Amino acid sequence: MLNPGDSLPTLTKPVTRENVRLYAEASGDFNPAHLDDDFAANTQFGGVIAHGMLLLAHVSEMLTQAFGSAWPESGRLKVRFRAPAYLGDIVTTVGSVSRVVEKEGVSYLECRVGCQNQRGEDLITGEANIPASLIEKESE
Amino acid sequence: MAMDDAAVEQYRQAVGDSTLPGYVPPTALAAWALGAVLKHLELVPGTVHASQELSFSRAVRVGDGVVQSATVSQNSVRGGWRWLVVDLTTDDDQGNSLLTGRSTVLFPES
Numbered sequence: 183m184l185n186p187g188d189s190l191p192t193l194t195k196p197v198t199r200e201n202v203r204l205y206a207e208a209s210g211d212f213n214p215a216h217l218d219d220d221f222a223a224n225t226q227f228g229g230v231i232a233h234g235m236l237l238l239a240h241v242s243e244m245l246t247q248a249f250g251s252a253w254p255e256s257g258r259l260k261v262r263f264r265a266p267a268y269l270g271d272i273v274t275t276v277g278s279v280s281r282v283v284e285k286e287g288v289s290y291l292e293c294r295v296g297c298q299n300q301r302g303e304d305l306i307t308g309e310a311n312i313p314a315s316l317i318e319k320e321s322e
Numbered sequence: 323m324a325m326d327d328a329a330v331e332q333y334r335q336a337v338g339d340s341t342l343p344g345y346v347p348p349t350a351l352a353a354w355a356l357g358a359v360l361k362h363l364e365l366v367p368g369t370v371h372a373s374q375e376l377s378f379s380r381a382v383r384v385g386d387g388v389v390q391s392a393t394v395s396q397n398s399v400r401g402g403w404r405w406l407v408v409d410l411t412t413d414d415d416q417g418n419s420l421l422t423g424r425s426t427v428l429f430p431e432s
Contacts (some may be wrong), residue, residue: 213360
């Protein structure tokens with residue numbers, strides 16, 4: 183079982199036009215900021231960017247790799263989208279166990295989670311909580 | 323709606339996630355609920371997904387029946403932006419909560 187100070191597994195994924203198009207079709211989010219070069223050029227970002235929820239899916243995958251079914255069974259997540267990922271960027275998830283917290287009589291492993299681009303800039307930052315009892319059951 | 327195998331596989335392929343086969347990736351549920359809302363909004367250049375909260379109560383298997391809803395809980399203007407807060411829920415077909423979430427989306431106010 184992971185303990186405070188331990189790192190979560192790192193995932194590295196490229197952001198490609200094909201990934202973003204597939205994600206739009208899979209999620210139903212056809213915001214032209216993710217699909218239309220001309221539309222995206224007129225935004226504050228100046229170009230096509232990946233869906234924030236696509237990046238968050240990578241963070242969630244990291245949490246599943248770390249905690250197995252305990253994550254979708256009873257996990258909690260709170261994140262901010264800090265900066266966009268552009269086509270051609272390489273996104274890496276980051277995560278570490280920060281502490282054990284008691285909430286309403288339940289012990290949770292609190293983790294700092296997020297993802298960064300290839301320049302080390304934060305794209306997503308936040309925290310996730312997973313019930314310690316489910317993690318213990320998972321690792322038995 | 324039933325968690326259709328093809329839709330789950332399409333999502334998995336898009337995000338490159340092969341963990342926990344037979345289950346629906348938890349962010350897929352949130353993405354579908356949020357996508358259904360965004361479909362009905364006029365997305366102007368500069369729209370930003372600012373933050374996301376998610377809380378899961380049970381893992382969802384492929385084939386499970388779920389009921390999803392999205393409710394605008396806040397719609398206000400601050401600092402030149404329209405703040406739209408959308409509450410997301412996914413329940414099983416017995417009415418038990420599977421997921422709750424909150425998305426904050428900002429639109430530039432012209």
